[in-house]
Amino acid sequence: MSVLVDERTRLAVAGITGREGSFHTLNNRSYGTNVVGGVTPGKGGQDVEGIPVFDSWEQAMAESQPNTAMIFVPPRFAADSILEAAAAGVELVIAITEGIPAHDELRVYNTIKRDHPGTRLVGPNCPGILSPGKANVGIIPASFFKAGNVGVVSRSGTLTYQIGNEIAQAGFGCSTIVGIGGDPVPGSSFVDILELFEADEETELVVLSGEIGGSAEEEAAEYIAENMSKPVVAYIAGFTAPAGKQMGHAGAIVSGSAGTAAAKAQALEAKGVRVGRTPTEAAKIAVEVLGGASLSTS
Amino acid sequence: MDLLEYQGKQLFARHGLNVSDGKPVITVEDAVEAAAEVGYPVVVKAQVLIGGRGKAGGVKLAADEDELREHAGNILGMDIKGHTVRTLWIEHASDIASEYYASVLLDRSAKRPLVMFSVEGGVDIEEVAEKTPEKLIRHHVDPLTGLTHAEALRVASEGGADADVVEGVADALIALYEVWLQEDATLAEINPLIVTPEREVKALDSKISLDGNALYRHPENQGLSDRENEDPLERRAKEEGVQYVRLDGDIGILGNGAGLVMSTLDVVSQAGGAPANFLDAGGGSNAETIKQAVDLILANEAVKAVLVNIFAGITRCDQVALGLIGAFEQLGVGGKSIPFVVRLDGTNDVEGRRLLAEAALPNVHTAKTMNEAAEKVVALAAGQSVEAGAP
Numbered sequence: 001m002s003v004l005v006d007e008r009t010r011l012a013v014a015g016i017t018g019r020e021g022s023f024h025t026l027n028n029r030s031y032g033t034n035v036v037g038g039v040t041p042g043k044g045g046q047d048v049e050g051i052p053v054f055d056s057w058e059q060a061m062a063e064s065q066p067n068t069a070m071i072f073v074p075p076r077f078a079a080d081s082i083l084e085a086a087a088a089g090v091e092l093v094i095a096i097t098e099g100i101p102a103h104d105e106l107r108v109y110n111t112i113k114r115d116h117p118g119t120r121l122v123g124p125n126c127p128g129i130l131s132p133g134k135a136n137v138g139i140i141p142a143s144f145f146k147a148g149n150v151g152v153v154s155r156s157g158t159l160t161y162q163i164g165n166e167i168a169q170a171g172f173g174c175s176t177i178v179g180i181g182g183d184p185v186p187g188s189s190f191v192d193i194l195e196l197f198e199a200d201e202e203t204e205l206v207v208l209s210g211e212i213g214g215s216a217e218e219e220a221a222e223y224i225a226e227n228m229s230k231p232v233v234a235y236i237a238g239f240t241a242p243a244g245k246q247m248g249h250a251g252a253i254v255s256g257s258a259g260t261a262a263a264k265a266q267a268l269e270a271k272g273v274r275v276g277r278t279p280t281e282a283a284k285i286a287v288e289v290l291g292g293a294s295l296s297t298s
Numbered sequence: 299m300d301l302l303e304y305q306g307k308q309l310f311a312r313h314g315l316n317v318s319d320g321k322p323v324i325t326v327e328d329a330v331e332a333a334a335e336v337g338y339p340v341v342v343k344a345q346v347l348i349g350g351r352g353k354a355g356g357v358k359l360a361a362d363e364d365e366l367r368e369h370a371g372n373i374l375g376m377d378i379k380g381h382t383v384r385t386l387w388i389e390h391a392s393d394i395a396s397e398y399y400a401s402v403l404l405d406r407s408a409k410r411p412l413v414m415f416s417v418e419g420g421v422d423i424e425e426v427a428e429k430t431p432e433k434l435i436r437h438h439v440d441p442l443t444g445l446t447h448a449e450a451l452r453v454a455s456e457g458g459a460d461a462d463v464v465e466g467v468a469d470a471l472i473a474l475y476e477v478w479l480q481e482d483a484t485l486a487e488i489n490p491l492i493v494t495p496e497r498e499v500k501a502l503d504s505k506i507s508l509d510g511n512a513l514y515r516h517p518e519n520q521g522l523s524d525r526e527n528e529d530p531l532e533r534r535a536k537e538e539g540v541q542y543v544r545l546d547g548d549i550g551i552l553g554n555g556a557g558l559v560m561s562t563l564d565v566v567s568q569a570g571g572a573p574a575n576f577l578d579a580g581g582g583s584n585a586e587t588i589k590q591a592v593d594l595i596l597a598n599e600a601v602k603a604v605l606v607n608i609f610a611g612i613t614r615c616d617q618v619a620l621g622l623i624g625a626f627e628q629l630g631v632g633g634k635s636i637p638f639v640v641r642l643d644g645t646n647d648v649e650g651r652r653l654l655a656e657a658a659l660p661n662v663h664t665a666k667t668m669n670e671a672a673e674k675v676v677a678l679a680a681g682q683s684v685e686a687g688a689p
Contacts, residue, residue, distance in 0.1 A: 075511065101512035102404055103482050106441045109409050114442065127611075141611040141645060156557020161644065162609045162668070182556060184406050184484070211557055214406040237560035240545070240567045241576075248541045248556025248578040250511060251406070256424060261564075278565050280669055 001202040002131035002176040003151070003193070004092060004122070005033070005068065009135045012037040012060045012090075013051075014081040015072030022048050024072065024096075024139050031136040036064040039081070057081075057088035070128070070137050071095040078124060079104035086116040094137050095123035095187065102250070105185035112187070121187025125250065126179035127157035140177060148173020150286060151197035153190055154209035155182050155216075155249070159237060159279060163207060166283035172290060175203040182211070182249025190220035198228050205231045207286050208273075210264055212238035213251045217264035225271035231289050234268045234275045235282035236261045299508045302345040304387040305522045306504030309481055315473040315488075316500040320389030329370040330363055332388040338362055339391040342369045346381040347524045354378045359391055384526045392502060396460065397490035399423050399434075400471055401505075402445075402478040404485070411439045411478065413450075413471060415457040419490035433458075445475040466499035467491070481519065482512030531575075531597055540577065540587075542594060547572025549679050550595035550604035550636075552588070554579050554613050562607045565668055571676035574601045583613050588621025593629055596636065603679035605671055606640045615642040615650025623657045637661045637678040641671040 011028065015021035016038025026049060029035045037052050037060045044055030054060040057069070069085040071078055071093065078097040085093050105124065112119050122129060128138010133147040140157070144165040152174055154160040160177060167174070178193045180186050190208060197203045206228075210217040217236065224232050239261040241247050243254040254260050265275045274289075276282025301309070307317045321332035322345065333340045344356030351357050356378050360366035366388075376383045397420035405412035416434045418426045427434050435457040439445045450468035459467040470491060478486040487505040494500060513520055525533070535542030541556065545563070549571045553559035556578050563573045575598060579591045595604055608618050622640065625631050631638075640662060642650040654662065663684060665671035674684045 076514065099511045101482055101515075102484055102509045103441075103479070103512065106404065106409065106411070110441050139612055144611075144644070154557070156555060156560075158553075158555025158609050158611060159557030159561055161611050162558060162561070165609070165643070184404060185409050209557070211560055216407075219407065235561075237557050237564060240563040240573060241560060242543070242545065245543045245576075246510075247543060247560050247576055250509075252556055252560065277568065278669060279561055280667065 001200050002134055003196040003200050003203070004131070004176060004178065005129045005135040005137050006131050007134050009068050009137065010034050010036045010064070010066045011068045011070060011137055012039060012064065012066035013070045013072060014039045014085065016040060016048050016051065016053060017043050017046070018072060021072035025051065025070070028136050028138070031142050033135040033137060036066050057084040057090065061088040061090070067091050068137060069093045071097055071124070073097060075099040075101070079108050082108050082121060083111055086112050086119040089118070091119060093119060093121045093187070094126070094128055095121065096126065096128060096138055098125040100124050100183065102184050105183060109185050109187060122178065123181040123187060125183040126181030127160065129176060129178050131176045132174055138179065140179065144168060145177060146173040148175065149202055149204040150174045150290070151200065151203040151206040152177040152209070153193040153197070153206065154179055155211050155251070156209060156237065159209050162279045163209060163235065163283050166280055167207070167286055170283065170287040172287060175200060182251050184214065184251040189216045191223045194220060194223055194228060194232070198230060203230065205233065205286060205290055207282065208232055208234045209282070210234065210236045211249070211252050212241050212247065212261050213253045213259045215259065218267040221267040221271040221273060224273055232273050233282055233286045233289060234273050235279055236264045236275060299510050299513070299523050300347050301504070301506040301508065301522050302347065302385065302524055303343060303504050304345055304385070306506040307501065309477055309506060310473070310501050310504055313473050313476045313480065315470060315477070316498060318389040318392055318500065320387055323386050323388055324384060326367055326370045326374065329366060329386055329388050333360065333363070333366050336388065336390040340366060340388050341391050342366065342373060343387045343389070344373050344376060344378060344383040345385040345387055345524070346378050346383055346527065348379045348381050351378060356383060381524070381527045392492060392500060393495050394492045395495050396493040398459065398467065398493065399426070399489045400474055400491045401485065401487035402475050405438065408438050411441055411475070413437045413439055413445060413453055413475065415453050415467070415471065417458045423489060439475070444479070445472055447472065460493065463493050463497055463499055466497070470499050470501070477506070481506070482509045482516060483507060484509050531594065534597070535594055538590060538594070540591060540594060541580070543576040544598065545573050545575055547574045548600050548602040549675055550574050550598065550601040551607070552577050552579060552591050552595060552604065553607040554583055554610065558607065558609055562605065562668065562672070565672040566605060566676060569672040569676045571672065571679055574598055584617045585621035585624055588618050589625045589628070592622065592625035592631060596631065596634065601636060603675050604636060604638045605675040606638060607668055607671055608642050608644065610642070610644030610647065614645050615647040616653060618642060619650040619653040622662070623653065623659065626659045635661060637663065639663045639665055639671050639675040639678065641665045641668060
């Protein structure tokens with residue numbers, strides 16, 4: 001088991017004919033992901049290294065039945081592409097695109113909720129989802145991870161690689177790594193993914209990597225206390241971030257006194273979640289909880 | 299992107315909100331002319347992106363030209379918490395019967411727009427929310443239908459607006475929602491929203507944040523904000539498309555990925571150092587972007603040492619190494635005797651470390667882990683020597 005992507009994934013990619021889109025699609029395919037199509041309006045009938053390209057999501061659905069969509073189109077077209085994939089009945093839409101206007105994200109989130117309740121959106125502005133040994137959808141470098149029983153959910157890409165790699169070096173692997181993205185209105189929040197990990201038989205422990213801005217970590221803390229039987233280890237980035245400054249991610253901003261790293265770490269610790277002060281410490285705690293302290297190199 | 303008061307008011311007026319006649323000016327003479335046009339008494343208001351203008355003496359009432367000249371002369375050039383006043387807003391003074399509060403913002407938790415209204419305006423609204431939450435009406439709007447007239451009326455009357463202005467407040471709320479929606483704002487706030495003795499509902503101040511990601515569809519808003527008071531390095535970074543935030547310390551930071559860079563700042567602080575900046579070179583950074591980033595970091599004269607922390611996914615460590623070598627050769631970094639600590643991990647890390655070792659750049663130290671790198675750079679910034687470390 002694992003969550004969201006695996007051997008049953010049938011992936012189609014919006015923006016497959018672009019430079020980045022084709023590069024990562026082919027990367028995903030060589031990892032073993034079943035890529036069944038691409039969508040680029042006006043380029044239907046072409047193919048990318050044998051992957052058929054369709055003009056629309058509706059057509060892609062009729063011809064090759066994808067159950068997963070990856071969105072790689074520029075920000076101004078991304079909202080429509082996500083909604084088109086949802087309308088065509090794709091169950092899981094993973095939006096990699098960075099820079100989508102927040103109002104578009106609001107419209108997308110609420111439209112999916114109202115009109116396409118069977119579709120789950122992950123992202124935008126996320127690195128994608130990797131289930132080691134099964135499927136990789138997105139831009140996560142698979143070589144840093146191996147299969148195992150740690151679930152990872154994170155708002156940041158490179159930070160996930162850092163933590164995942166340290167866990168791998170200690171001899172542990174991951175069930176699934178889910179990047180939920182750094183934007184203010186993510187399609188899936190920590191709570192949505194924690195719920196999946198809690199239900200996943202393979203996952204024994206979850207590493208949650210959060211950052212400043214919003215209140216998703218605080219909501220996760222509540223959820224963990226009330227609904228999770230599995231241990232969760234957390235890391236929060238941005239203790240030194242000044243208020244009012246956007247730190248790279250559109251959603252990473254302390255507004256007034258709200259959304260600070262300290263408040264998030266406190267909220268998690270108050271609910272019994274251990275929070276590492278550094279990525280290394282978070283990985284160490286995870287390894288210790290898994291009973292692998294003896295494998296640690298330090 | 300935060301707007302100055304007058305820029306916000308101009309957006310308000312464009313969407314049908316009542317604001318007083320006024321003009322932005324940058325000289326005393328222009329202020330005199332503006333005041334004659336809008337009519338005395340006038341309010342002279344410093345235009346800076348920082349709270350507490352009034353307490354700092356940046357907002358004054360002028361009954362005639364003499365007073366105006368005195369106040370305008372005093373406020374122009376005034377320093378308010380590090381912001382130099384370069385622009386004044388001159389507007390006709392309003393008579394005030396009541397001060398309300400209204401705002402529309404993106405509620406990240408509910409993933410809906412949130413309309414807030416209170417009859418306790420003109421004060422710090424966070425304090426109202428904390429001490430008397432019943433006096434702050436919070437209403438979530440379905441973004442797919444927008445704020446309806448019926449909803450706006452309910453918010454105004456439940457919030458306790460005087461009966462004869464409920465309609466006027468509702469109109470103001472709808473106009474404010476339109477500002478928020480049409481201009482791609484993340485926050486549109488009026489504090490205070492006043493009621494005049496003539497029972498007119500009017501925005502006496504404005505606070506607007508626009509979504510930088512949506513500016514492409516608002517070319518007319520692109521030149522806004524407080525350009526003159528922007529940090530010159532942050533402005534340059536923006537023009538170059540680099541994610542850079544200036545901080546108070548002396549250790550330059552270069553990393554890839556927003557989360558990893560935030561984390562690097564934290565780890566350096568924990569090691570006793572003070573970061574000079576946040577700089578995210580991005581996921582797919584190449585040699586050229588790395589060189590550009592080094593140039594930007596060293597343009598801050600406070601920088602005494604630099605930490606390069608790369609965990610490469612799409613980025614390739616060999617490209618990072620080539621960028622650093624290029625920076626040393628072409629930008630004369632070596633001559634500045636600023637020590638660098640470089641941690642390369644991930645894609646092509648072996649090749650990257652080999653390139654760095656071969657180049658034998660002066661004053662460049664390597665580290666295996668993020669923690670080790672942080673400790674080394676903190677020591678170097680403090681003028682201590684460290685072991686070079688085997689690449």
